[in-house]
Amino acid sequence: xxxxxCEHLNMTFTNPQTGAAVEALKDINFNLKKGELxxxxxxxxxxxxxxxxxxxxxxxxxxxxxxxxxxxxxAPGVERGMVFQQGxxxxxxxxxxxxDFGLRMxxxxxxxxxxxxxxxxxxxxxxxxxxxxxxxxxxxxxxxVALARCLxxxxxxxxxxxxLGALDALTREKMQSLVLELWKETxxxxxxxxxxxxxxxxxxxxxxxxxxxxGRVHKxxxxxxxxxxxxxxxxxxxxxxxxxxxxEEILTMIWDMEEEIMGRV
Amino acid sequence: xxxxxxxxxxxxxxxxxxVMFGLFVWSIVVGRKQAKLKANDxxxxxxxxxxxxxxxxxxxxxxxxxxxxxxxxxxARAYFPNAANEMCQxxxxxxxxxxIKAALPIGSRYxxxxxxxxxxxxxxxxxxxQLPATVFTDGEKxxxxxxxxxxxxxxxxxxNPENLNQQSKDELVxxxxxxxELSSFLEAGPGDMTPSAExxxxxxxxxxxxxxxxxxxxxxxxxxxxxxxxxxxxxxxxNKVRNRVPENGRLIEDIKERIEAIxxxxxxxxxxxxxxxxxxxxxxxxxxxxxRLDDGLIFPAAALADVNSAIAELDDASHAxxxxxxxxxxxxxxxxxxVKSKTQCTEQGSARWLPKPTxxxxxxxxLANPDVEDGGGYRGFxxxxxxxxxxxxxxxxxxxxxxxxxxxxxxxxxxxxxxxTPNFKDKLLAFAQGDVNLGxxxxxxxxxxxxxxxxxxxxxxxxxxGVPLGLFMGVSRFFKSFFDPLIExxxxxxxxxxxxxxxxxxxxxxxxKIFLLFMVAFAIMVISARTGASGVQLTKIRASHxxxxxxxxxxxxxxxxxxxxxxxxxxxxxxxxxxxxxxxxEMLAGTTGVGFIENIARTVSDYELIWVTILIxxxxxxxxxxxxxxxxxxxxxxxxxx
Numbered sequence: 001x002x003x004x005x006c007e008h009l010n011m012t013f014t015n016p017q018t019g020a021a022v023e024a025l026k027d028i029n030f031n032l033k034k035g036e037l038x039x040x041x042x043x044x045x046x047x048x049x050x051x052x053x054x055x056x057x058x059x060x061x062x063x064x065x066x067x068x069x070x071x072x073x074x075a076p077g078v079e080r081g082m083v084f085q086q087g088x089x090x091x092x093x094x095x096x097x098x099x100d101f102g103l104r105m106x107x108x109x110x111x112x113x114x115x116x117x118x119x120x121x122x123x124x125x126x127x128x129x130x131x132x133x134x135x136x137x138x139x140x141x142x143x144x145v146a147l148a149r150c151l152x153x154x155x156x157x158x159x160x161x162x163x164l165g166a167l168d169a170l171t172r173e174k175m176q177s178l179v180l181e182l183w184k185e186t187x188x189x190x191x192x193x194x195x196x197x198x199x200x201x202x203x204x205x206x207x208x209x210x211x212x213x214x215g216r217v218h219k220x221x222x223x224x225x226x227x228x229x230x231x232x233x234x235x236x237x238x239x240x241x242x243x244x245x246x247x248e249e250i251l252t253m254i255w256d257m258e259e260e261i262m263g264r265v
Numbered sequence: 266x267x268x269x270x271x272x273x274x275x276x277x278x279x280x281x282x283x284v285m286f287g288l289f290v291w292s293i294v295v296g297r298k299q300a301k302l303k304a305n306d307x308x309x310x311x312x313x314x315x316x317x318x319x320x321x322x323x324x325x326x327x328x329x330x331x332x333x334x335x336x337x338x339x340x341a342r343a344y345f346p347n348a349a350n351e352m353c354q355x356x357x358x359x360x361x362x363x364x365i366k367a368a369l370p371i372g373s374r375y376x377x378x379x380x381x382x383x384x385x386x387x388x389x390x391x392x393x394x395q396l397p398a399t400v401f402t403d404g405e406k407x408x409x410x411x412x413x414x415x416x417x418x419x420x421x422x423x424x425n426p427e428n429l430n431q432q433s434k435d436e437l438v439x440x441x442x443x444x445x446e447l448s449s450f451l452e453a454g455p456g457d458m459t460p461s462a463e464x465x466x467x468x469x470x471x472x473x474x475x476x477x478x479x480x481x482x483x484x485x486x487x488x489x490x491x492x493x494x495x496x497x498x499x500x501x502x503x504n505k506v507r508n509r510v511p512e513n514g515r516l517i518e519d520i521k522e523r524i525e526a527i528x529x530x531x532x533x534x535x536x537x538x539x540x541x542x543x544x545x546x547x548x549x550x551x552x553x554x555x556x557r558l559d560d561g562l563i564f565p566a567a568a569l570a571d572v573n574s575a576i577a578e579l580d581d582a583s584h585a586x587x588x589x590x591x592x593x594x595x596x597x598x599x600x601x602x603x604v605k606s607k608t609q610c611t612e613q614g615s616a617r618w619l620p621k622p623t624x625x626x627x628x629x630x631x632l633a634n635p636d637v638e639d640g641g642g643y644r645g646f647x648x649x650x651x652x653x654x655x656x657x658x659x660x661x662x663x664x665x666x667x668x669x670x671x672x673x674x675x676x677x678x679x680x681x682x683x684x685x686t687p688n689f690k691d692k693l694l695a696f697a698q699g700d701v702n703l704g705x706x707x708x709x710x711x712x713x714x715x716x717x718x719x720x721x722x723x724x725x726x727x728x729x730x731g732v733p734l735g736l737f738m739g740v741s742r743f744f745k746s747f748f749d750p751l752i753e754x755x756x757x758x759x760x761x762x763x764x765x766x767x768x769x770x771x772x773x774x775x776x777x778k779i780f781l782l783f784m785v786a787f788a789i790m791v792i793s794a795r796t797g798a799s800g801v802q803l804t805k806i807r808a809s810h811x812x813x814x815x816x817x818x819x820x821x822x823x824x825x826x827x828x829x830x831x832x833x834x835x836x837x838x839x840x841x842x843x844x845x846x847x848x849x850x851e852m853l854a855g856t857t858g859v860g861f862i863e864n865i866a867r868t869v870s871d872y873e874l875i876w877v878t879i880l881i882x883x884x885x886x887x888x889x890x891x892x893x894x895x896x897x898x899x900x901x902x903x904x905x906x907x
Contacts, residue, residue, distance in 0.1 A: 058807055076810035088804035091903040092826040102812035105822070135903050146808075153812060 002069025004032040004055065004157055004189055010063030011050055011215075023214030024050045025061070030208070030217065032191065034156075037183050037226050039192045039204030041250065043257050047215025048193045049161060055191065056082055056159050068156060078102065081155035085162040087142040089134040095121070095145055096130035102153040120148040123185075124178065140171035144178070151186065160192045164199065173234055176202055180229045197250050201225055201243060202234055209250055211257055219253065221246065267630060272472065274623040279343035281623075282334055285327040292323035330622065338612060339621035341597035342470055347486075348593050349470045349477045352603040353610035354489035355590075358583060360605050361496035362576065365503050369573045371580070378563045382420050385554055389413050392550060400536075400543045405527065409551065415520055416555050419513055423563035428510045436506045437568055443499050444575035448582035451492055455484035458491070471624055477603065477610040488586060496579075503572070507561035517559050524552050620873040625880065628873045632862075635711075643862050647711040654708035661699025669694035713881065715775075715857040720843045723779045727786025727839060732832055735791040736824060739798025748791075756788040760846040764853055773854035778847060785846050786839040793835025797828025830897075830904040837893040844886050859885075 011025035024047045032038050040048045053059045055066050057076040066073045068080065076082075089098050097104075099120060100113040121127055124144040134142060143163060150158060163179075164172045176199060183190055194200050200207055205226040211218035223246065225237050237243055270277055299320065307314050334340045341348060366372025393413055396406060422428050464480035471477075481490040531544045584591060594602060600614015611617070620628075634641025635650035642648060672690050679685045687695075695701050709718075737744040755763075764781055771777035801824055809823045851860025852867075859878050866874035897904070 056807070056811060058810070076807065078811070078813035080811060082808055082811040084804045084808060086804065088802065088808040090805065090809075090823065090826070092829070092901070101809070101814075101822075105809075105812060105814040105818050133903060149808075149812065 002071075002156065003034055004191070005067045006030050006051075006055075006064070007067070008064035009051070009054065009061050009066060011047070011054060011059070012062045025054070026214035026216050028064070028215075028217060030220075032157075032189055032206070034189055035187045037190045037192075037203060037205040038208065039194055039200040039206070040208045040210060041194060041197060041200040041204075041254070042208075042210030042215075042218075043212060043254050043261070045215075045261075046210040046212040046257075048210050050215065051210075052159050052161055052191065052193050055157075056080055078106075078153050079156045081150035081153055081158045083143070083146050083150050083158065083160040083163045085165045087134075087139075087146040089142055089145055089149075091133070091135050094131050094133055095126065095137070098134055098145055099148045099152055101149060116152055117148075120152045123151075123182070124148045138171075139167050140175060143167065143175060147178070147182065151182065151188075155188070157189045157191065160190065162193055162195060165195060172199075176234060177229070179203060180226060183226070184230050197247055197254070198238065200250075201247055202229055202237065209253055212261060218257075271627050271630070272469070274472070274621075274627060275342050275346040275469070278334065278339050278621065278623045282331065282340055282343055285330050285334075288323055289327040289331065292320040292327065295320045296324060333619070333622055335597070336599055336615040337619040337621040338598055338616040339623060341593065342621060345593050345597065346470060347483050348590060348598075349603060349610070349612070350482050351486045351489070351587075351590055352594065352598075353477050353479060353605060354481050354486040354493065355583065355587060356603050356605035356610060357493035358489050358496055361493045361500055362579065364500045365572070365576060368503075369569060369576060371573055371576050376564075376566055376569055378424070378569070379566065381557070381563050382424060385558060386417060386420060388554055389417050392547075392554070395547075397543055397547060400540045400547075405530075408523065408527070409547075412520060412523055412551060415516060416551070416558060419516060419520075419555075419558045420563060422510045422513050422516070423508050423558075423561070424565050426565040426567050428512065429565055429568050430509055430511065433506060433508050433564075434568070436502070437564075437572060440499060440503055440506070441571040441575040443495075443502075444572065444579055447492055447495050447499070448575070448579045450495070451488065451579070451582040451586040454586065455488040458484045458487035460484070460487055471621060472627075475609055476612055479605075479608075479610055485586070485588075485590070489583075492583075508564045508568075509561050513561075520555060524548065524555065618872050620876050624873055625876050629877045629880070632877065643712060644856075644865070646857055649709070649711040649713040651707050652710040653705035655699070655705055656703035657696075657699040657701050660703060661697060664697045666694065666697045669697050712857050712859055712862055713885070716847055716851065716859045717885070719775055719778045719782060719858070720840070720847055722775075723782030723843055724786050724836070724839060726779075726783045727790045728832075728836065731787045731790025732794045735794025735796075735832075736798045736820065736828060738791065738795040739800075739828070740820070740824065745795075752788055752791055755784065756792075760785045760842075761849050761853075764850050768850070768854050773856075778850050778855070781850055782843045782847055785842050789835050789839040789842065790832070793831045793838075794828055797831030798824050800831070801827045830901050833893070833897045833901060837890065837897070840889045840893060841886065844882070844889065848882055 006028050009025055009028040010023070013022045013024055014020070015022070028051060040051065042048050050059070054061050055073060057073050057080065060074055073080070090101065093101070096114075096117045099117045100108075103113045103116065117130065121130060124147055126141060126144055126148070129137070129141070134145060137145065146163070160179075164175050167175060179190070179192075180203065182188075192200075192203055194203075201223060202225050204221070204223055207221040207223055208217045209219045209221075210216065225240075225243060228237055296318070299318075303314075331340075334343070338349075363372070368377040370376060393410065396409060398406070401409065460482045461480065464478070464482050467478035467480055467482065468475070469478070481487045527548050528545075531541060531548060534541075536544065587594075598614075598616075600612075600616060602613060603610050604613050631641065632643055632648045635647045636642075637645050637647060642650075669690060672693055674688065674690050676694070677685055677688045677691050692701075734744070734748060738748055739745075760781060763784065767781045767784075768777045771780050805823055805827065806819065809819050814822065847858070848860035848863070851858035852864040855861050859881050863875055863878035866872075866878060
């Protein structure tokens with residue numbers, strides 16, 4: 001296990017027709033220690049998904065580099081698991097085959113796989129759903145399958161791209177608890193992209209607020225709520241005065257950024 | 266059993282029609298009840314409103330069958346099995362009377378005499394006006410004008426009732442009398458007339474290649490048959506009656522001589538060529554009209570009135586004698602009815618090209634009989650059966666001869682004593698050419714199988730080559746750009762446009778057709794697989810990359826299953842298009858196959874056979890599609906759920 005490091009990361013997209021360059025990311029530097037939980041927040045177009053895609057290895061940065069330990073990231077890898085907004089499950093496979101997909105690609109022993117699937121379905125609360133087709137599951141359950149599919153591969157870092165964005169409020173709260181539980185139990189490094197300020201505060205041990213044009217880290221917080229969330233009810237934390245204070249501060253920050261964009265356009 | 270059914274197809278049809286009519290009514294009742302029940306649960310536009318509803322399928326199918334039975338006269342045959350034979354006898358009477366009718370207002374609006382008189386008078390008038398002044402002398406002109414007036418007098422003399430001589434009068438009265446007697450004969454009814462044994466031994470309506478038995482098989486038929494014989498004789502006499510006006514006899518002789526005189530002058534050679542031609546033309550025109558009037562065909566109108574009314578009476582009598590048959594004719598025989606030609610009675614209208622459903626089944630059963638010796642199959646080849654296939658033929662198909670050629674060494678040549686000892690190379694060649702006995706396997710056989718085989722082989726080739734290429738085109742810039750123009754150039758050309766070329770290159774046997782169908786299936790499979798492959802959600806691809814899958818694994822485990830709905834839809838379309846193309850290709854060339862049968866049936870206008878082949882194609886296409894639908898339902902229940 002190693003730290004996730006970004007050094008002077010730059011990402012410039014060039015429009016192939018006009019040749020105009022857009023600085024999606026500019027000089028991103030951070031060091032995410034093993035076991036830290038980072039949430040990234042920002043208005044639309046601030047480059048948070050681009051940052052995640054670079055770290056996942058789906059696209060290559062135009063400058064600087066992202067490293068996991070000593071290894072420079074230049075391609076997708078098993079050590080960096082992904083969870084997408086819509087689950088991105090393979091609908092032609094039942095739940096168990098979705099969960100052990102990574103293991104099967106590694107040509108693991110089938111009996112061992114079955115045991116692991118059992119274990120992980122248990123952890124995410126989907127006991128007995130192994131043979132169910134994924135399209136028969138609710139959105140929350142699909143996201144649990146996606147989590148199990150990612151975790152069964154035992155990645156070093158888990159990257160989540162708005163994983164709870166499409167869920168209803170109640171399911172969302174349950175899933176937030178689950179994410180915190182999994183973080184606690186597995187001790188994985190987790191990076192979550194989110195649109196929701198509350199979610200970013202609740203889940204982010206560290207929190208980056210990103211700003212657009214060029215995409216950069218505007219402000220960084222270190223917050224106690226994720227630790228507290230392991231013991232306390234999430235709803236109580238939301239009533240904490242400090243929570244409210246930070247939430248208002250960030251909302252104002254993002255609001256101003258949006259205003260700025262609108263003004264410029 | 267089948268023999269009995271085939272012989273009694275009228276009874277079978279009668280029962281079927283009643284059952285189908287019952288089903289038709291019943292399904293409408295059920296359908297309306299169901300519609301009322303469900304009206305509360307569904308709003309307009311709700312897709313659920315298209316689910317179920319088998320009873321409407323029953324309504325549709327039975328309605329179609331009833332319409333088919335009706336327009337093919339199947340219904341008529343079912344309930345009036347003798348009607349066609351009787352109508353044939355009536356048609357005989359009609360045919361016999363038709364020459365008389367043609368000369369009278371009852372058959373053609375005007376008397377033939379009226380038409381002759383008016384037409385020839387008009388033409389004589391024209392000739393008078395056109396008399397060429399330059400080529401004739403004044404004397405000749407007067408002569409010709411007088412000639413024309415004399416010819417006109419012929420018409421006037423014939424039209425005058427006072428000039429009608431006694432013999433003609435008697436003949437016409439005799440004819441009227443005979444016609445009236447014939448009417449009475451019809452009115453008297455058949456009495457104890459019994460059909461001959463020969464007539465009763467005829468095959469029934471529609472059971473052989475002759476549609477309708479021509480000899481009368483009922484007493485009513487006998488009556489009309491006998492009447493038609495008498496009517497034919499009357500018509501013969503009528504045609505011989507002439508109006509010989511004595512005055513005209515002298516006039517005709519006179520005109521003849523005068524025309525001859527002018528013709529002699531013309532032929533004397535004292536005029537130049539152009540003048541001679543003009544003179545001859547004019548005289549010829551005058552003579553032509555004269556010739557039409559010198560045979561006594563014009564009668565005074567009054568003289569024929571009796572015959573005309575006698576025919577009208579005969580028509581009434583015939584109508585009365587037909588009795589209930591006229592109603593049956595009007596209700597159940599759509600179209601112009603039955604017409605008697607020289608040798609046979611034929612169905613006219615829709616029944617001519619639309620065979621009865623039961624006849625179609627009977628023809629199909631005859632074709633389906635695998636015993637070729639017993640008249641089954643078509644052109645000595647069964648419709649669908651099995652046969653022993655030598656394994657060596659299959660081997661020879663796959664093993665090319667050049668393998669033997671490439672084997673080191675030489676083929677054996679004959680020794681000094683004239684015998685040949687085959688070496689290994691010879692044996693290899695025999696193997697590659699299928700000249701060895703490797704035993705036999707049972708294999709399907711027949712026209713339908715030949716068609717199926719071509720489609721299935723072409724489809725299999727199209728799938729196994731087209732799907733991988735399509736998938737690669739969906740994921741690779743090189744494959745897409747390299748193959749896209751090649752496929753898009755040949756694909757839009759209708760397959761039948763390729764057919765003449767392909768059949769020339771590959772021959773009219775299976776190879777050519779299979780290649781043609783392969784081209785069709787290949788393009789469809791490539792396009793559908795490509796669409797499926799390029800339609801994979803990016804997040805799914807990214808997820809599988811992050812889960813450690815290799816490119817190959819992603820292709821096999823993610824892109825292929827994701828493209829499966831498109832591929833299966835592609836196969837479904839390809840099956841349909843291949844099937845359509847195949848039949849057309851078989852019609853172009855070949856010696857077996859369903860399309861081949863239809864092509865031959867077309868050339869001999871065998872409508873039953875044409876309909877049988879059409880139904881075979883329709884049913885096989887339906888079966889193909891049902892199988893594909895079933896496969897799609899079983900293999901990709903997730904379709905549209907991603």
